[in-house]
Amino acid sequence: MSAESPLVRFENIQKSYDGEILVVKDFNLDVAKGEFVTMLGPSGSGKTTCLMMLAGFEPATNGEIYLKGKPINKVPPYKRGIGMVFQNYALFPHMTVAENLSFPLEVRGISRSERETRVKRALDMVQLGEFGGRRPMQLSGGQQQRVAVARSLVFDPDLVLMDEPLGALDKNLREQMQYEIKHLHEQLGLTVVYVTHDQTEALTMSNRIAVFDDGIVQQCAAPAALYENPENAFVANFIGENNRIMGTVKNIDGEHVSVTADSGDNIVAHKVNIENVGDRTTLSLRPERVFVSPEEGSVDNVFSAKVEELIYHGDHIRTRFKVCGHDDFIVKVPNSAKHSALQENNTVNIGWKVEDCLALDA
């Protein structure tokens, strides 16, 4: 095994439950040691399935999964040494918190005194040192969550899998736990494969995000790259907010394409994944990259737009425009003196730069 070989490698993984539909179509992913990789995707896109194949609870229908360079398709789950946090925590209700944590150590035949110190250390790590004698039922959701995390880490696994571990928590607690998990990841140098369908969670926590849809990884990249340079319309739409304008490619000039929108307007955009002149395309524009009443020459596209609706958000005003045949064009207008004059039904100029307008597949 070479030093560079990834800790986990999915190679051409396919999975079908019923022999008719491929739930996972062609999954390839490398996870390096110490990385925090998130699988993000809508419900039913096959995230849990991939995690279960890695953990060994579901066989891969085709392809091979490698752990530390060794194929593990035939290794039973209890020999894989992978820590796991389940969506509903799966804390054993008939055992105390300490017994729960001690379970993986007992299995490994670790002596009683050693077990006690390690359980203590793991509980302290998640700030639950006092709660060892309680039953899981006597803990709050957030505390149970932390116990589940501690239990997955107590036997020092090479790899920790977390399947929507924060799904059941309220917003505040979720944000706090995101921070704590991230902190543990950095502190202990863990390798984490994380599953969520909450894009904010994915963006704030991960080194890399694999965006899933329809059994295929649409894009796997660092959070900033996903947001700034989505490779296709699904990713652009799924990560963050975006305005979409449908059109047809009229001319391709290197990086730039000119597109005729369905309304007839001509728009210059940045080429991403379109091939030929005459193709249908989706133009993607982030709401914060659109300028209202731009200065002459500062942007490449300028259109006159009618203000349909203003929603006050404090730091910005969410403005809905009618432009290029779409009446749901959202712009985040900074709350500055310059723009306070915007009124509903006014018509103003709005514009954007070429590199902020991505020409993606239809």
Place this chain on the structure above:
Amino acid sequence: MSTAELTLTEDGIPLKEKLAKTTALQRRRALLLTLPLVIFLVVSFVFPIGQMLFSSVHNDKVSAVVPTFAEAIIQWDGEGLPSEQIFEIFVKDLAAAKKVREIGRTVGNMATRINYEMPGSRSLFTSTARKAKKIEAPYKENLIKVNKKWANPTIWLTMQRAARDITPAFYVAALDLKYDENGDIVRADELYQIYLNNFIKTLGVSALITLICVVLAYPVAYLLSVLPLRQANLLMIMVLLPFWTSLLVRTTAWIAILQTEGVINDMLVFMGFISDDGRIQMIYNQTGTIIAMVHILLPFMILPLYSVMKTIPPTYMRAALSMGAKPLYAYRKVYLPQTLPGLAAGTLLVFILAIGYYITPALVGGEDGLLISNLIAYHIQKSLNWSLGAALGTLLLAVVLILYWLYNKLIGIDKLRFG
């Protein structure tokens, strides 16, 4: 606000009082709804059990037939033979009783009562009663002349005991004990020691049935809990099928299957496993009782187990495996303990039902398959010794209550999950 101060509502009434008032009506209505059930329980349950407890210690067959004598003999000191006076009362009472035709108050009834404790004494009473009118003073001498058995002090001791309406005699009999000639309690002769052995046998058979039910029901319940809904429903119907056919039909079916000329034996002979005269006796003995009762009681084990297993998500086992536990270890440490409430409930249910089961052993049990409830039924229906039947029934009830108490001590009734 200080804690001593009462919380008041808007109109100045203490909050507690107001709350009680508003909920009282609701509660009364709810109680009224349960009234039919309460009445039903009292009539069909509390009252008969009280009746049973009472008749197990109460028997007035002697005092009802020869009332004056009963009062007199109770005063007797038990030394030698009773006085001439008591003999006189006895003879006169007996003569008077001979004329009574009312069922339950005849000399025969009294004779039967005393015969329980002194087997073989029945004819002594009936024959003497016939001559009682002609017996004259001196009564002691003449009575003994009629039958010299009257000179035996034991018969008078026995009569003294039986004259008391409240008597432990039936518990003495139910526990395979008896009174000896001096009125001391000793073990009954071996030939008459049937009840204790039968109690032990009943407990043993019930335990075996329960064990078989556990072994059979556990995998079925597990399968039920993990199968997809369609298959699970089908399996559930098969589990419940015994509930939908009459007990008699099922039992008869077992007879058809198990008897020496039955399906199983025919198959075994046909396939050459046994010879035609080596047919196996599988019914009209304990084996038959066990097979048929396991079949009947199995749903009572499966259902509580299933209801508990259904609530155990598969992630627990997965979590255990992911932590490195081998499947068997994970099962033992994680799955099994969580099914205990259902297992305990099922075990209790099946065991208690088995202990008191009557119809199946009566039909397929033959001689050695009879259980304690069959003996109780015998005394209630055939021998008409209701008091002994009641005493046996009370003992059975006591055994069940003790088991229940033990169970509560060991497992905790509040932990049981029946469904």
